[in-house]
Amino acid sequence: MTVRAGRELLSIPGPTNVPDEVLSAMHRPAVDIYTGSLVEVTMSLLDDLRGLFRTRGRTYIYAANGHGAWEAALTNVLSRGDKILVLESGRFATGWGAMATTLGADVEVLPGSYTHAVRPAEVEARLRIDTGHEIKAVLVVQIDTASGVVNDIAGIGRAIRAAGHPALFMVDAVASLACMPFEMDTWGIDVAVAGSQKGLMTPPGLSFVAASERAVSAHRHANMITPYWDWTFREGEEHYQKYCGTPPEHLLFGLRKAIDMLKAEGLPAVFERHRLLAGATQAAVAEWSKGGTLDFSILDPAERAPSVTTVLWNGETSGQPLKALVDYARDKCGVVLGTGIGALGGRAFRIAHMGHVNAPMVLGALAVVETALSALAVPHGSGGVQAAIAHLARNVKP
Numbered sequence: 001m002t003v004r005a006g007r008e009l010l011s012i013p014g015p016t017n018v019p020d021e022v023l024s025a026m027h028r029p030a031v032d033i034y035t036g037s038l039v040e041v042t043m044s045l046l047d048d049l050r051g052l053f054r055t056r057g058r059t060y061i062y063a064a065n066g067h068g069a070w071e072a073a074l075t076n077v078l079s080r081g082d083k084i085l086v087l088e089s090g091r092f093a094t095g096w097g098a099m100a101t102t103l104g105a106d107v108e109v110l111p112g113s114y115t116h117a118v119r120p121a122e123v124e125a126r127l128r129i130d131t132g133h134e135i136k137a138v139l140v141v142q143i144d145t146a147s148g149v150v151n152d153i154a155g156i157g158r159a160i161r162a163a164g165h166p167a168l169f170m171v172d173a174v175a176s177l178a179c180m181p182f183e184m185d186t187w188g189i190d191v192a193v194a195g196s197q198k199g200l201m202t203p204p205g206l207s208f209v210a211a212s213e214r215a216v217s218a219h220r221h222a223n224m225i226t227p228y229w230d231w232t233f234r235e236g237e238e239h240y241q242k243y244c245g246t247p248p249e250h251l252l253f254g255l256r257k258a259i260d261m262l263k264a265e266g267l268p269a270v271f272e273r274h275r276l277l278a279g280a281t282q283a284a285v286a287e288w289s290k291g292g293t294l295d296f297s298i299l300d301p302a303e304r305a306p307s308v309t310t311v312l313w314n315g316e317t318s319g320q321p322l323k324a325l326v327d328y329a330r331d332k333c334g335v336v337l338g339t340g341i342g343a344l345g346g347r348a349f350r351i352a353h354m355g356h357v358n359a360p361m362v363l364g365a366l367a368v369v370e371t372a373l374s375a376l377a378v379p380h381g382s383g384g385v386q387a388a389i390a391h392l393a394r395n396v397k398p
């Protein structure tokens with residue numbers, strides 16, 4: 001027996017739910033790539049991306065996923081042999097760093113963990129001893145979707161300046177743009193990357209890079225540049241050059257609608273919605289964790305991300321495999337949970353509250369997790385959903 005008929009609820013941290021309005025905006029004939037509406041859409045998107053990243057710098061749109069934006073960011077500003085510092089706080093900054101190694105950079109990882117955010121003081125201390133300014137760039141993620149951490153990007157920017165270090169500051173905002181504040185210029189960020197399929201509520205296949213003046217200067221001397229990602233070619237006169245070929249038209253129409261929806265809601269309201277739904281999720285997990293089997297990956301509540309919650313599974317105290325929980329939620333109840341990745345593979349599950357989400361979706365996902373915990377007799381504190389409801393009732397004013 002199951003109770004899963006109807007629309008499946010995708011609660012993984014990307015791709016996220018695509019609004020019907022975005023799907024509808026994509027349902028149209030292909031259009032000319034040299035004139036007309038597509039050119040206007042490109043120009044409006046490049047401009048709105050500046051607004052989302054909060055920069056007066058340049059923005060680029062790639063027909064690629066987040067990994068493409070990673071490669072675009074690295075190859076446009078670095079040269080082979082450049083030393084870069086990667087700030088670990090889960091899986092993604094180190095993944096970006098591994099890509100940089102393959103491209104010929106000399107990568108040093110500032111060790112971190114899946115339990116806490118990057119410590120800005122440690123960044124400052126490392127940069128201070130680099131008196132010869134060998135380090136050319138610092139790489140970090142704002143939200144790491146593996147650990148569920150949110151890093152203090154403003155604080156890390158201050159640490160770089162406090163050390164008086166000229167390294168480029170490169171930030172992955174794939175799982176945080178349009179989920180929480182991001183202030184590229186104010187925080188001193190030189191290169192920022194994001195993708196379409198997380199907070200931006202659009203199908204996977206587009207990614208974005210924003211570049212400061214300093215990044216553009218570095219680009220002029222960089223020797224890692226390859227043709228497809230090259231900013232200079234993309235600055236050319238012809239519209240197709242913006243995409244180094246045929247534009248991903250339908251994704252662009254979808255993104256246009258998604259950004260219009262974000263603007264209609266208002267970015268501060270979008271951020272607040274994420275914060276509230278994250279708070280509800282955290283309230284539920286805090287109750288469940290009283291049973292000893294489940295726990296937060298991130299120890300300090302202030303460092304838990306507003307777009308995804310990573311829940312540790314303490315195998316020693318449980319007779320039930322984690323896989324049974326994820327399978328039950330999907331196969332019996334129609335909720336797809338994220339599984340643990342990176343160092344937490346097989347040791348965690350993830351509940352996304354990212355992008356096009358509202359109270360019934362998140363409360364529904366939490367209720368299904370609690371149903372699965374009960375059905376599988378996993379030791380857990382009961383009343384997680386009640387705590388989530390109480391959190392919303394307390395914080396969402398009439």
Ligand SMILES: *Cc1c(COP(=O)(O)O)cnc(C)c1O
Pocket residue numbers: 014065066067068092141143144145172173174175195204
């Ligand atoms: C999803 C994600 C990526 C990778 O994006 P893809 O589109 O899967 O290549 C990079 N960084 C973070 C923080 C992510 O969450």
